[in-house]
Amino acid sequence: MLFAREGARVIVNDVNSESFEATFDAMGAARKGGLAYQADVSDSAEVRAMFAEVTKRFGTLDILLNNAGIGETGDRRQEVNRKGESQLGEVMTSGKIESHWDITVSLSDEEWQQMIGVQFSGTFFCAREALKLMANKNHGSIINKSSVAGLSGIPVASHYGAAKGGILGFTRSLALEVASRNIRVNAICRAGSKRP
Numbered sequence: 006m007l008f009a010r011e012g013a014r015v016i017v018n019d020v021n022s023e024s025f026e027a028t029f030d031a032m033g034a035a036r037k038g039g040l041a042y043q044a045d046v047s048d049s050a051e052v053r054a055m056f057a058e059v060t061k062r063f064g065t066l067d068i069l070l071n072n073a074g075i076g077e078t079g080d081r082r083q084e085v086n087r088k089g090e091s092q093l094g095e096v097m098t099s100g101k102i103e104s105h106w107d108i109t110v111s112l113s114d115e116e117w118q119q120m121i122g123v124q125f126s127g128t129f130f131c132a133r134e135a136l137k138l139m140a141n142k143n144h145g146s147i148i149n150k151s152s153v154a155g156l157s158g159i160p161v162a163s164h165y166g167a168a169k170g171g172i173l174g175f176t177r178s179l180a181l182e183v184a185s186r187n188i189r190v191n192a193i194c195r196a197g198s199k200r201p
Contacts, residue, residue: 009035016040016059046073046127056134069135071128071149077162085161109163117164124168129175143186149176151192
């Protein structure tokens with residue numbers, strides 16, 4: 006929103022058209038000259054198509070914010086909440102945790118692949134395409150959203166911690182790789198985020 010208010014042409018992407026349209030609409034008059042685009046960042050072909058449109062319309066890119074992410078939903082969220090409440094109760098009554106998370110042993114291949122795909126692969130796919138534009142002028146900034154879960158782990162979501170930790174390693178390596186091109190690459194680690 007701030008970039009748009011300050012005159013930047015902002016490209017908003019989301020896999021959900023309602024989400025990106027709401028964000029784009031919230032920019033109001035400031036969105037002039039920007040673009041709202043629907044793409045699944047876990048799909049490299051969709052990311053290539055999105056960046057082809059960015060190249061066609063704008064010819065360049067100054068800043069990339071990799072912010073796509075997913076969390077636990079449905080049954081898995083209920084399981085995590087139930088086990089968390091159980092452990093809290095144990096600590097309060099006996100001071101000792103006797104139950105176990107046992108989350109990783111029940112993760113399906115699909116849950117693992119989806120988390121890694123959106124969080125980690127999506128960051129790579131978007132950065133790779135953005136660098137093609139930024140390298141043309143040897144200037145740019147890539148900001149990757151990670152999490153403190155990538156720094157210290159998280160007992161309820163090993164797949165999330167792995168993806169966020171991977172983003173940190175990728176960010177460090179990429180920053181070293183493209184420094185000679187005057188392209189900055191940084192990561193932001195937050196304990197959690199709340200959307201307005």
